[in-house]
Amino acid sequence: MRLLLGLVLIGPLLADGITRDEYRTRRSELRKSLDGLMVLFGADESEDLHTGFFQDTNFLYLSGWREPGAVMMLTAKEEVLFLPPRNPRSENFTGRKLGPDDSNAPEKTGFDKVLPRYALETTFLRLLESSRRIYTMPRDEQARKLRQLAMFHEDSSAALPIARLRMNKSPAEIDLIQKTTDATVAAHLAAWKKIKPGLHEYEIGAVMTNVYFERGCERSAYAPIVGSGPNSVVLHYSSNHRRMDSGEVVVMDVGAECSDYATDVTRTVPVGGKFTPRQREIYNIVLGAQKAAIAAIKPGVKMRGDGESLQKIAYDYINTHGKNREGHPLGKYFTHGLGHHVGLDVHDPSDPDATLKAGMVITIEPGIYILEENIGVRIEDTILVTENGAKILSGALPREPEEVERLVGK
C-alpha cells in the first residue's frame, strides 16, 4: 500500500526508478540542442535465442520504451513515436505488444503523438521542410535508407548530442547505479569466501552471478572475467575454464546490470589467501596509482588526453614505483585506459573532450600485467564525481591487501 502511494506521488514509472517526466525532460533537453531533425531507430526483435530482447540504450535513455521495432523523430518543436503494427503470429511467441492504434498508446509511452510505422516516410518528409540538418546514428542501416529520401540535407551524428546528456546522471540514475553496485559488491565478497586452490574459474563466476541474479538483477553488465595465474594478464579473458592453483592471483572483473544500469568492479586476490611478496609489491603499486587518481577527481579535471589528466597521474605513479626483472620501470605494463563512463552501458557513451562534472559516474581501473611473471593485477571501482571530489560507489568492497587476505577463503 505504501508502495502504491509512492507511485502516485512520483508519477508513472517506465523503468524501475525513472519517472515518465524524467524521460520527457531528457527529450526536451536534447531537442533544445538540435538544429534539425533527429531520427532514432529502436532495436528490432531478434531471432537470436542466446539473449532476450534488448532495447538500444540511446532509445531506452530517451523513452524508457522497451518493445521492439519503435522509431522516434525529434525536432526542436515536435516529438513523434512510431510503433509497428501488432502481429498476432509474433505475439504468440513474445507476448502482447502495444499497437499504434491502441487508444492508451500516448499514456503508455509518454509521447503525445504515436503513429504507425507506415507513416515514417511521410512524417520524415514533412518534418524535413523545417529542418536543414538530419541527425542519425552512424552505421544504422535503416536510417541510411530513410536518409536517401533527402540527399541535400546536412548530415550529423546523433551520437554526440545524446552522449553529452547521458554523461550527466540524474539522482534517480545514481540511485540505480548504487543499487547495481551494492549487488556487485556482495557478489565479490561471496566469491572471496569461496576461493581456494583447486576450484575452477567458472565456479567463482557462478557464485558471483548467482548473488546478483538472486537479487533480481536481470543480467551481467559484461561477460564475467575470472582470470587466474597466466589468465590474469589477459584483459578481457572470459572463458573462465582454468583450475586455480595456490600461489597465483585471480582477477575478477565482474559487474551486474540491474534495472538497466551497469556497474564495473574489479578486484585481484590471492588464490591461496596470501599474496607472495612480489604479488603484494605489484598490488600495492596498482592500489597506489588508483588512490592517486581518485584523490585527483573533481569537477574540471580531464580523464585523459594531453597535459594533466587522471590517466597521466596513474601512469606516472606506476612508472615511478617498482621495476621488472630487468630493472626497467613498470609503465609499459599498464596497457589500457584508466577508466570510462558507466550508466545504461558499462562503457557509457561520452564526449571525449569534456571535463568531469559533478553527477558523472566513471571507473578508475589501473592495472599492471607482467606476462613473464604470470602476474596481472587490476583494481577497479565505480565512482561518482561530486562537487568537491569523488564518492566511491563500490567503496564497501575492501582494497587494502591485508583486508583482502583476511577475507579470501574464509
Ligand SMILES: [Mn+2]
Ligand atoms: Mn571497466
